Every structure is written in C-alpha cells, then in structure tokens.
Amino acid sequence: MVKLSKKIVEDVAVEVAGEEVLPLVRSIQKKSNISEFLIAKSIKMEINPTRNLLYKLYNANLVTYNRKKDKVKGWYVYYWTFNPQRAKFLFHDLKKRKIQKLEERLTRERKGFYYNCSNNCIRLDFERATEFEYKCPECGNILCEDDNKKRIEFIEREILNLRKEMQTN
Numbered sequence: 001m002v003k004l005s006k007k008i009v010e011d012v013a014v015e016v017a018g019e020e021v022l023p024l025v026r027s028i029q030k031k032s033n034i035s036e037f038l039i040a041k042s043i044k045m046e047i048n049p050t051r052n053l054l055y056k057l058y059n060a061n062l063v064t065y066n067r068k069k070d071k072v073k074g075w076y077v078y079y080w081t082f083n084p085q086r087a088k089f090l091f092h093d094l095k096k097r098k099i100q101k102l103e104e105r106l107t108r109e110r111k112g113f114y115y116n117c118s119n120n121c122i123r124l125d126f127e128r129a130t131e132f133e134y135k136c137p138e139c140g141n142i143l144c145e146d147d148n149k150k151r152i153e154f155i156e157r158e159i160l161n162l163r164k165e166m167q168t169n
C-alpha cells in the first residue's frame with residue numbers, strides 16, 4: 001500500500017476537481033468500496049453533485065468503482081475506492097510541470113532586460129520597451145531598468161521548495 005501524506009492527496013484532488021472536492025476525498029481516502037449514497041451522506045451533499053465530483057476524480061483515474069444491483073430496487077449502486085498509486089503519480093507529475101514552467105521563467109529573467117514604469121503600471125521586456133521608446137504606454141512616464149535579482153531569487157527558492165516536496169513525498 002502506498003503511503004500518502006495529506007498534502008499529496010489534497011494538492012492532486014484540488015488540481016483535478018477543485019476545492020469543493022476536498023471533503024469527499026477525505027471521506028473516501030482510507031476506505032474502499034463505499035457506496036455513493038454513504039459518501040453523499042457523509043459530506044452532506046445531494047447524490048447528483050456528489051456523483052459529479054466522483055466522475056471528475058474518475059476521469060483522472062483517482063478513483064475506481066464496482067457496481068452492484070440493488071436486489072430490491074432493481075437499480076445499480078456504485079461503490080467507490082480511492083487510488084493512492086495514481087494520486088502519488090499525479091502529485092509528482094504536477095510538481096514536475098510546475099518546476100519546468102519556473103525554470104523557463106528563470107531563463108527568461110536571467111538573460112533578459114526588463115523595464116518598469118515608476119508608477120508600477122507595467123513591466124516590459126527590452127524589445128517592447130524599445131518599441132515604446134522607454135515610455136510607459138499607460139501613463140507616459142519614463143521606464144527604468146528593472147533590477148530583477150529579487151525576482152530571480154524568489155523563483156529559485158520556489159524551485160527548491162518544489163524539489164524538496166517531491167523528494168519527501
């Protein structure tokens with residue numbers, strides 16, 4: 001059985017189905033084959049919106065189901081199980097993609113020159129700043145070269161944090 005931190009489960013679930021799915025995920029995470037009616041009851045939601053959330057998770061392979069025919073009523077009831085293996089995979093995938101984006105930004109920041117309006121209207125790269133003759137297109141102020149050292153440090157720290165999260169989870 002895969003060991004999962006609360007963080008993995010919540011990050012992935014929110015990414016896939018939005019914040020509103022959190023109570024549902026918490027209610028099924030450590031159990032298996034729970035009837036959809038029981039899930040709806042435990043999160044105090046109507047059955048249809050509960051099913052919609054379950055389908056969103058199902059589309060991302062985060063849950064699996066068994067269905068059984070209710071002998072008395074003649075319809076099928078779905079029993080759901082959370083898939084921790086998949087959650088772990090998606091978590092790492094998500095972090096990897098975030099790191100990739102940040103690294104692209106980092107490269108841009110490191111090799112580019114940026115210009116700021118002193119009224120904080122806008123930030124432009126070198127090419128655009130030249131295009132506007134170093135004047136803010138919003139307010140007409142002269143643009144100043146942006147010292148992006150802090151920005152670069154911030155992105156580097158973000159990347160480090162994401163790497164750490166991947167290693168420890």
Ligand SMILES: [Zn+2]
Nearest residue numbers: 117121136139
């Ligand atoms: Zn301006």
